Amino acid sequence: MTDLGTDLVALAEKLARSAGSLALAGRKKGLTEVDTKSTATDMVTEFDRASERLIVDGLIESRPHDAIVGEEGTSRDGTSGISWFVDPIDGTTNFFYDLPNWCVSIGAKDAGGTVCGVVYVPALDEMFTATRGGGAWLNGKQIHCGSIAELSQALICTGFNYDSSNRVAQAERILRYIDKVRDVRRFGAAAIDICYVACGRLDGYYEEYLWPWDYVAADLIAREAGCRTGDLTGAPIDNRDVLISNPTLFPQLVTLIRESGGK
Ligand code: LIP
Secondary structure, eight states: OOOHHHHHHHHHHHHHHHHHHHHHHHHHHOOOOEEESSSTTOEEEHHHHHHHHHHHHHHHHHOTTSEEEETTSOEEOOSSSOEEEEEEEEOHHHHHTTOSOOEEEEEEEETTEEEEEEEEEGGGTEEEEEETTSOEEETTEEOOOOOOOOGGGOEEEEOOOSSHHHHHHHHHHHHHHGGGSSEEEOOSOHHHHHHHHHTTSOSEEEESSOOHHHHHHHHHHHHHTTOEEEOTTSSOOOSSOEEEEOTTTHHHHHHHHHHTTOO
16 A cells, blocks of 8 residues: 555646646647736646646645645545645746746645645756655656855855845845855746755745745755755745755755845
């Protein structure tokens, strides 16, 4: 008999791969529906909606008593104690521009926290997975975060909010610390950025104004890969701000962000 995490991660992986393949094939044929949400640059396409529909239908069919929250409007109560967090396309701007850095993110939580997380990057055919206590994996190979201990050697990633009134402050913060780190990257999909820290492709990532569907799955993957995760003050993640890095660098990043005009 398999344990709950193993069953849930297998379901999430199957649905993420199906939804990601549908969106990738659809993007190659061309977009026909593009709408905006919170701002004129916060977009949603027919494939964000189709991906969420496929995933939600699959979750309901397999686990009808679970709760589900999805970025494109799903909000379903449950009685099983399991809640799913679905980002059908994380990195929608990249998807819109036919850039490869977008993913499908599916995470599940119970009363004890996150049970499983799956982040699938269709354009690169990279499947990041984790179960609570079961380690973190990329295409079946176990992953671990890097071990950079010096900020001056650290490759840091971040993102900017859709609301332009927040972006200036976010850019000014980078201006104040960019000479203190190796370099800065902005790839445009929070879940992938976090998974890149988990597998050592980045040394640290932080971002504000995210949503649980952006980070629930990837946060577990990062922690199971040996990362420390929290908000920008170093406290546990409790809302929209996320900081991820190896445990040695983490307190240095908290100080760097605070001294650069952080939280
Ligand atoms: C995106 C995040 C990204 C952030 C973007 C946007 P979406 O999510 O993954 O890190 O910088 O502003 O929020 O909207 O593509 O699902």
